[in-house]
Amino acid sequence: MYSRIIGTGSYLPAKTVTNFDLEKIVDTSHDWIVSRSGIHERHMAADNELTSDLALQASINAISAAGISANEIDLIVVATTSPDQIFPSTACILQDKLGIQNGSAAFDIQAVCGGFVYAMNIADLYIRGGQAKTALVVGAEVLSRMLDWNDRTTCVLFGDGAGAVVLRASETPGIVACKLHADGSHRDMLKADGNVRNGVVQGDPFIKMEGQAVFKFAVKVLSEVVEEVLEENNLKGSDISWLIPHQANIRIMEATAKKLGLSMENVVVTVAKHGNTSAASIPLALDTAVRDGRVKAGQNILLEAVGGGFTWGAILIKW
Numbered sequence: 312m313y314s315r316i317i318g319t320g321s322y323l324p325a326k327t328v329t330n331f332d333l334e335k336i337v338d339t340s341h342d343w344i345v346s347r348s349g350i351h352e353r354h355m356a357a358d359n360e361l362t363s364d365l366a367l368q369a370s371i372n373a374i375s376a377a378g379i380s381a382n383e384i385d386l387i388v389v390a391t392t393s394p395d396q397i398f399p400s401t402a403c404i405l406q407d408k409l410g411i412q413n414g415s416a417a418f419d420i421q422a423v424c425g426g427f428v429y430a431m432n433i434a435d436l437y438i439r440g441g442q443a444k445t446a447l448v449v450g451a452e453v454l455s456r457m458l459d460w461n462d463r464t465t466c467v468l469f470g471d472g473a474g475a476v477v478l479r480a481s482e483t484p485g486i487v488a489c490k491l492h493a494d495g496s497h498r499d500m501l502k503a504d505g506n507v508r509n510g511v512v513q514g515d516p517f518i519k520m521e522g523q524a525v526f527k528f529a530v531k532v533l534s535e536v537v538e539e540v541l542e543e544n545n546l547k548g549s550d551i552s553w554l555i556p557h558q559a560n561i562r563i564m565e566a567t568a569k570k571l572g573l574s575m576e577n578v579v580v581t582v583a584k585h586g587n588t589s590a591a592s593i594p595l596a597l598d599t600a601v602r603d604g605r606v607k608a609g610q611n612i613l614l615e616a617v618g619g620g621f622t623w624g625a626i627l628i629k630w
């Protein structure tokens with residue numbers, strides 16, 4: 312038994328914030344942001360929009376593309392680092408907003424920018440193990456609320472959005488292989504270490520990052536994990552039709568593609584318009600490439616991501 316993606320969907324909040332808008336808030340420039348990250352603009356949720364609202368729209372689009380009814384979904388996994396509230400999980404809130412009342416499992420997973428590959432691996436295992444037939448896997452973030460708008464080293468990099476896929480049990484792959492890793496010893500390189508104690512925020516609730524260290528670590532582990540997945544499946548970089556990376560930074564994507572011997576023409580890039588949307592970036596990029604017709608039946612698709620933790624992983628898909 313395998314799992315196969317039968318529908319994708321995404322959602323971006325209406326408001327866009329350009330680099331020129333940011334020039335008015337912090338000491339930065341459009342040229343600096345583009346040359347260092349490849350980002351031109353990002354979307355930002357409205358004050359009354361929650362992570363679950365973004366997830367809901369992306370899910371509705373994925374469910375519609377899959378041509379199923381929401382009540383067929385028997386597992387919801389939401390990857391997010393910016394949940395609506397401390398609890399219940401955003402997945403439970405999403406289940407309610409979708410009107411699903413079949414009692415099936417719903418939970419969040421938190422692996423920061425690595426969240427979507429973690430969530431996909433979990434849903435794939437549920438389906439392979441026979442515990443679910445139709446899973447909704449969502450990456451949704453409102454990271455703009457965790458940014459220090461006085462810190463130019465972080466606030467220019469992130470955006471809000473959501474992406475979703477419907478995975479269904481199938482006799483043929485589908486998801487061919489998943490590889491996940493984590494190394495908590497690097498947890499201070501990228502963090503928001505605040506927590507709530509007795510009703511008061513302790514520590515720092517904003518994202519802090521050692522940019523250059525993250526950059527080097529990301530290039531190293533992403534290259535390793537994509538090679539690991541390809542080797543184990545007797546494939547070469549040239550067998551991959553589309554590399555769909557976590558959209559953190561164009562230079563990280565270029566470095567990973569180079570290691571794989573892939574041209575940037577085989578890499579789906581949405582970072583210019585979306586910024587880094589953390590767990591949402593891969594399903595947003597995937598949905599973009601599915602809907603514009605780049606992703607086609609029979610192609611080998613490779614997803615890869617790295618995020619705070621550190622967590623990282625890759626997923627090989629036969630479309």
Ligand code: ACO
Nearest residue numbers: 339340343347424463464467522523525526559560617618
């Ligand atoms: N605008 C203008 N100047 C800036 C800005 C800004 N927004 N931010 C930093 N600078 C300045 C710095 O203060 C520094 O000035 P100084 O030399 O006077 O001290 C100068 O630019 C160079 O700073 P660096 O940090 O060395 O810049 P770098 O080339 O490393 O680029 C960046 C910074 C873009 C963060 C880069 O390190 C990077 O891409 N790191 C990867 C991090 C990443 O992508 N994180 C996303 C989250 S993690 C994930 O998703 C995997």
